Amino acid sequence: MWDFEHAPLDRELARRYQIDRMMPSECADRLASGQADIGLIPIASLAANPTLKILPGCTIASKKRVRSLLLVHRASQPLTALRAVAADTASRTTLAYARILLIARETPPCHSFPLLLISMPCSKSPTPRS
Numbered sequence: 001m002w003d004f005e006h007a008p009l010d011r012e013l014a015r016r017y018q019i020d021r022m023m024p025s026e027c028a029d030r031l032a033s034g035q036a037d038i039g040l041i042p043i044a045s046l047a048a049n050p051t052l053k054i055l056p057g058c059t060i061a062s063k064k065r066v067r068s069l070l071l072v073h074r075a076s077q078p079l080t081a082l083r084a085v086a087a088d089t090a091s092r093t094t095l096a097y098a099r100i101l102l103i104a105r106e107t108p109p110c111h112s113f114p115l116l117l118i119s120m121p122c123s124k125s126p127t128p129r130s
Contacts, residue, residue: 001019024040026044027040032048044095044096045092055072079105
């Protein structure tokens with residue numbers, strides 16, 4: 001984005017391209033509908049739209065620990081008592097990752113998420129933890 005906002009290339013790029021700033025989830029929606037040609041989107045949206053292709057070298061990613069997701073619960077409630085998860089629907093990848101984390105921790109099945117692009121079947125009963 002530096003070149004789009006700073007001289008000497010900013011004016012030439014502004015003549016050639018239109019830049020719209022929005023949430024990554026909205027970029028994904030615009031790409032899917034054909035309103036945009038290129039965009040920074042959540043990786044979870046890529047799984048939902050097989051017509052999209054990754055542009056090599058133009059990603060924001062982490063090879064190690066991701067610290068943008070903090071999953072918390074009431075201290076008085078054990079994880080086995082969870083029935084619903086409140087989440088910000090702007091981050092589709094965070095929603096998918098939260099679901100994966102809960103399944104890995106063998107929490108009860110069929111958690112409620114506001115928006116989830118990756119469909120994962122709910123188990124019939126949770127496996128007891130030892």
